[in-house]
């Protein structure tokens with residue numbers, strides 16, 4: 269503790285500096301050295317700033333990461349959807365489906381890092397034709413909220429995390445879901461989908477299926 273007290277102001281300085289551009293003052297993207305470096309990811313380990321194209325490319329297989337955009341004076345919340353990301357369900361390699369069936373531009377996904385609204389396209393290729401949209405979601409480890417034309421899903425990770433916190437920490441579904449809402453937006457200014465009752469239903473189904481396994 270004594271060593272920490274000696275360095276308290278330095279700790280605080282580091283904490284404040286990550287709110288800014290840090291050492292990434294160069295405006296050009298370090299990957300392509302062409303586009304303007306404006307985007308960083310709160311979930312990737314690197315804090316480097318990338319251009320829109322490189323940020324999108326870096327997240328083709330990480331569609332639930334949280335993105336921030338540099339405005340010139342501060343970082344504001346942004347989304348991979350606003351950058352143009354469309355999630356192609358049924359194509360694990362991130363390739364675009366030539367035979368898409370259902371497509372949604374406001375698909376809700378609840379994950380351990382918050383609540384996301386995404387553009388999602390379902391696959392109609394011959395190899396996936398036996399899988400209905402709900403099954404395609406399940407194979408990607410997203411639990412569908414409904415069977416027919418699902419437009420909301422809960423990741424297996426968020427259902428597992430809630431089950432653990434509920435059993436070990438006695439965290440209620442309400443407090444868990446409320447925490448996810450605040451993780452998504454702690455200001456109360458952002459309108460977000462209300463999926464609490466849907467979450468409760470998914471948790472009941474999830475527990476039932478896990479008991480049957």
Ligand SMILES: [Zn+2]
Pocket residue numbers: 297298299300301302303318319320321322323
């Ligand atoms: Zn770039």
Ligand SMILES: [Zn+2]
Pocket residue numbers: 309310311312327330333334
């Ligand atoms: Zn990321």
Ligand SMILES: [Zn+2]
Pocket residue numbers: 358359364365366367368390391392393396
């Ligand atoms: Zn396809």
